[in-house]
Amino acid sequence: MKRLDKSPTGIVGFDEVTNGGVPKGRPTIVCGGPGCGKTMFALEFLVRGATDFNEPGVLMTFEETSEEMSKNVASLGFDLQKLAAKKKLVLEYVRIEPSEIQETGEYDLEGLFIRMQHAVKSVGAKRVVLDTLEAIFSGFSNTGMLRAEIRRLFRWLKDHGLTTVVTAEKGEGTLTRYGLEEYVSDCVIFLDHRVTDQISTRRMRVVKYRGSSHVADEVPFLIDERGFSVLPSSSMKLNHEVSSERISSGVKDLDEMLEGKGFYRGSSILISGTAGTGKSSMAAHFAQETCRNGERCLYIALEESPAQAMRNMRSIGVDLEKHVRKGLMRFEAWRPTQSGLEMHLLQIHKLVEQHKPSTVIIDPLTSLMTGGRDQLHSMLMRLIDYLKMQQITGFFTALTTGRNKEIEETDVGISSLIDTWIFARDVELNGERNRCLHVLKSRGMANSNQIREFVMSKEGIHLLPVYVGNGTMLTGSARISQEARERAENLQRQQTAEEQQRVLSGKRKALEAQIAALRLEYAQEETRATLVKQQDARRERELSEDMLQMESFRSGARRGKIGGRNGKVEVEHGS
């Protein structure tokens, strides 16, 4: 089966919502109340056709002159006169002035057909815009004829394969005031402009699209200096590519808590906490880390001006100005109340497209919560989807107002969209308030379950392990005093040990001295004993010599020698 041919409008987001644009070669009706943007839509369809798709167009206006129209869209950067001069566009103003017309007898609108035909032929038009066709109802009294002629006109446009956009004013309880939708049955788009809480939002709905699937929801759209942009609620599939590359958070201690590697590239990170828990500082560190790696970072500040934020970050040793000058970092700040959520989203889209960052930081996200949480949720979903599609890491901070348990519940609305959720809280203890931080969840990694104390200094952020002992958790000076106490105790223990050591070594020395004295005494004894022995031996020798002498002296040479048998001699001598 042949699929319905579509003609891309070139309008940002619209072609996605309708899976390709408006029906090719058929009329599409764009209706809505005054100021809903239908003319803008039609014009952009025409201009983009002429500039981007090489499809010349005919603009037939019934209410505004060509000059007025050209002026109106000049602010969007559309130069109708130039396009007309280049034969890309025909501007045909059809003026209807009922006061100067008198009807007498039968007539038809052949003149309109002739003009249309002529205009289409002169540039070889593929696209036609009729803005606002219904104005002809005010000029002619014969509505039966008018309806027949309108039917004929649409027939004619279809027969000539012209992709047409017809704008029409909304009626009471009907899509269009004159029921034009009965003639244009292929595609009907309804635009709406409403103001909620003083903030205007524009929404678009594809009421009908014959033979094609489309997003049936109301989708927000914007008209700004770039033209018409439709923001699809979210891509219907969750099929973005994922990266397993890890990137540092810029805080070494935090990386440590995330398997020592940091975040996943392209993931969404939320750091939430009460006021003054260091969320922005974490964001600044992350921004700095991105730029240090030579990557681009987009920092959207919704509470501080860029200058103020940068000054504040300098105090904790983060110099973002350097990176801004280098062009790696883009610092954008605006008041969250200045426009509706869609405008914020679009602004972010635009900045991302211009700057092409690898990380986007929004500080704080909760400032956008002007339009209620439901809206924020859907906007965030769109934003996160958008960032993920492009593998951009999103780092958001969120200010929470409650305490403890409540806080975690408050953010549940957005937590499901977040991959890594870091929670900063303050702990009040002993008249102090100290910052603590823990990783609430981090998809796809074994994150630390520790609560760390968050300390900011000129050298940046450090996450200290908190003192956990005796069933309590101590932070700040309580931790410091506890640590001091422990140090004192340690010192004391050490001193006692040293003292004992000293005593012991004294004892040892004394004993050693005693031993030395005893040894000396023993040695002396020994010497004396040897001496005595020697003396004895000598005396004996002398004695035996004496005896020999005496013997020889008494018996002359009778016995000669007595050999070695002194003992015998001695005994004999002694007896």
Added chain:
Amino acid sequence: MGARTGVKSKKPSANGNGRFLELRLYVAGQSPKSLVALANLKKFCAEHLDGQYELQVIDLVKTPQLAQNDQILAIPTLVRKLPVPIRKIIGDLSDTTRVLVGLDLRDKAGAE
């Protein structure tokens, strides 16, 4: 302009009621309505204008570019270019009274 067809013109004369009309009739080819309108107009001119007019018949099928100047939508359309302000009468001109009103000639016509 060569595109103009069926030009019927008479020189303005000093006599008459002093009103000189410059008329254009826009038609689309030989469509029945156009033919009826042209016939009705000729009759009207002969009866009411006493030669104090100039008429151009413009066929938009041949010269579509001329439709824009006089902002022609309906066919047939009779345009009174002069005297100003411009007046337009659409339809086949079958109702003479309405044509007189449309050309702002009623009072004079009644006075004649």
